[in-house]
Amino acid sequence: MKKYLKPSLAAAFAASLAVSMTACSSTPAGNEADACGAYTGFVEAVAGADATIDGSSSVGEIREAREKIATAYDELDGKLGEVSADRKQALADSWKDLSKAIEDVNEDQDLPEAKASITEQIDAVKAAHASANTDLNC
DSSP states (O other): HHHHHHHHHHHHHHHHHHEEEEEEEHHHHHHHHHHHHHHHHHHHHHHHHHHHTTOOOOOHHHHHHHHHHHHHHHHHHHHHHHHHHHHHHHHHHHEEEEEEHHTTTTTSHHHHHHHHHHHHHHHHHHHHHHHTTTOOOO
8 A cells, every 4th residue: 555655645746736836827818728728638538538448447447547537627627717707807897897987977978979988898898798608719
């Protein structure tokens, strides 16, 4: 049992180090790119398990494949959460901007002028909503 402990600890340490090095991207585009990378890792982990597990596989090999998939899934789940948070924040920010623009409409403006003064903010809300409702573009 001891001979398996060191490699397992080393693998766990390496995985946590890799995650911590890529944990935070400062931009929504960076977060989406990280999510795409995690998605690729997950797909590869599943494909690797599918390619290596067969009738001659031991229970230990099957569990090892499951652990690889679980690790990849956990990373993907976290990255998708970051993308979702970015999109949610963009929608909230655009709504705040639109709300403020509407509050700032001058009552002396005629209707076409008032509409023109908030068009940019309405377009931003529509774009943020569309982005929140799209899949990753990997």
